Amino acid sequence: MPALTCIVGTGYVGMACVIGLAELGHSVHGYDVQLDRIERLRHGLTPYREAGIETLLRKHLAKGSVAFFDTLEAAATDAAIIVVAVGTPSRDDGSADLSAIETAIDALAALEFRRRPTIVIRSTVPPGTCDRFSERIERWGDLVYAPEFLREGSAVPDFLNPDRIVVGASTPGAAVPYVRLFEALQRPVLFTSRVNAELIKCCSNAFLALKISYANEVANLCDALYAGADDVLRGIGYDRRIGGDFLNPGIGFGGPCFEKDVKSIHHVAGQFQTGRELFSATLNVNASQPIRVVDVLEAELGDLAGREIGVWGLAFKSGTDDIRDSLAFRILDDLGRRGARVLAFDPAVPVAPLQNHCRLVPSALDAASADALLVLTEWPMFAQIDPHEYAPLVRQGLVIDGRNVLDAHRVINAGLRYRGVGRRTEPIGESVAATPLAAAY
Numbered sequence: 001m002p003a004l005t006c007i008v009g010t011g012y013v014g015m016a017c018v019i020g021l022a023e024l025g026h027s028v029h030g031y032d033v034q035l036d037r038i039e040r041l042r043h044g045l046t047p048y049r050e051a052g053i054e055t056l057l058r059k060h061l062a063k064g065s066v067a068f069f070d071t072l073e074a075a076a077t078d079a080a081i082i083v084v085a086v087g088t089p090s091r092d093d094g095s096a097d098l099s100a101i102e103t104a105i106d107a108l109a110a111l112e113f114r115r116r117p118t119i120v121i122r123s124t125v126p127p128g129t130c131d132r133f134s135e136r137i138e139r140w141g142d143l144v145y146a147p148e149f150l151r152e153g154s155a156v157p158d159f160l161n162p163d164r165i166v167v168g169a170s171t172p173g174a175a176v177p178y179v180r181l182f183e184a185l186q187r188p189v190l191f192t193s194r195v196n197a198e199l200i201k202c203c204s205n206a207f208l209a210l211k212i213s214y215a216n217e218v219a220n221l222c223d224a225l226y227a228g229a230d231d232v233l234r235g236i237g238y239d240r241r242i243g244g245d246f247l248n249p250g251i252g253f254g255g256p257c258f259e260k261d262v263k264s265i266h267h268v269a270g271q272f273q274t275g276r277e278l279f280s281a282t283l284n285v286n287a288s289q290p291i292r293v294v295d296v297l298e299a300e301l302g303d304l305a306g307r308e309i310g311v312w313g314l315a316f317k318s319g320t321d322d323i324r325d326s327l328a329f330r331i332l333d334d335l336g337r338r339g340a341r342v343l344a345f346d347p348a349v350p351v352a353p354l355q356n357h358c359r360l361v362p363s364a365l366d367a368a369s370a371d372a373l374l375v376l377t378e379w380p381m382f383a384q385i386d387p388h389e390y391a392p393l394v395r396q397g398l399v400i401d402g403r404n405v406l407d408a409h410r411v412i413n414a415g416l417r418y419r420g421v422g423r424r425t426e427p428i429g430e431s432v433a434a435t436p437l438a439a440a441y
């Protein structure tokens, strides 16, 4: 009989675990401190947008393979494996706030289990965390660290098709019940220590973030040289030793993971007075990238005070409605500081906490009815809109594509001025022959 698994925390990661494990044939219980979330899940409604997940949720509710509980006791006491997937946000000093994990562990420690459970921490935590927690757990359960590598927007497919399964445990035996859950996937399993597994997760995210900052540095250089970052980065990424993923220039990395995870490992490196430079550089490039976009806007439009700016995209990336730590909001704040008003549209974000200078509008064309248009999320639908539809609406005829998602030539052919990131091949108001590069040689 398959082992019963309880998932503590039904957010993005927790729900991917619930649905993914049910797809693998396991019985899964879900629990969350947000009881309205549990109520909605019981009715087949997920708290966020993720392609296909509600269909799968309803299928497994109907089959009885998943159930949601409003007490931890009801959800967890029969479970052989308990996965903790609660949030670990950044504190002001960059360190990870582990209070939700501590609360969950304390609540589990107060329960009477029918058998000794395996406790699997799936949240992202700084190295050393699980070994510190082990004393609290190992009297009544086995503690394993198993990081999650999914991407929002493809959470369940990623869960079911991982590049690797990483399991950190004090003995291989302690990891076995957890690894058995994934036997059907036939994916490589890396057994290691808990601290190694924690480092694998933090440093994987830090490396991906570094690639994004690197792509942005290259793109900024391309802008200065009137070179084309799309071709340059494609040419770099075709090298199999490098790979093209995460080499897309833009406004930088936002969202709930990369920035907090780089800050967290940067903080740990600081505590041990070792190797912080690459982490610092990654964060610094990322902090300046959104400001550059507004600087370009200001350079093109002049003083932004009293201007109305259209914004396409608020989610931190396409395929999700997640706006946590989305860089779009930092750009909106910057626009407000410079005196601009904003009309914002995102196909997945019907409501958002916006300051007074911003207004959410119901369509892309409503947002384009402004002095200039900024693209801040790479939704494919933005590229599908014929630029001739919005060209007459954009009063100053300027489009700044912060995600390089639009076809620059189509935008220009519709009579608009276009600026992307590292796509400054045709200087506005100058001929290509008069570029600094041509002058320099």
Ligand SMILES: NC(=O)c1ccc[n+]([C@@H]2O[C@H](COP(=O)([O-])OP(=O)(O)OC[C@H]3O[C@@H](n4cnc5c(N)ncnc54)[C@H](O)[C@@H]3O)[C@@H](O)[C@H]2O)c1
Residues within 6 Å of the ligand: 008, 009, 010, 011, 012, 013, 014, 031, 032, 033, 034, 037, 085, 086, 087, 088, 100, 101, 103, 104, 122, 123, 124, 125, 148, 149, 150, 151, 152, 256, 257
């Ligand atoms: N979102 C991602 O793409 C992603 C990917 C990989 C890893 N992670 C990591 O996974 C962890 C969870 O991320 P998320 O995006 O799913 O977070 P989330 O905020 O979407 O979900 C966390 C859930 O935990 C619940 N919760 C908090 N305290 C609880 C408690 N004591 N008991 C029960 N439930 C509790 C919250 O109510 C919330 O529903 C984080 O450490 C994150 O860094 C996230």
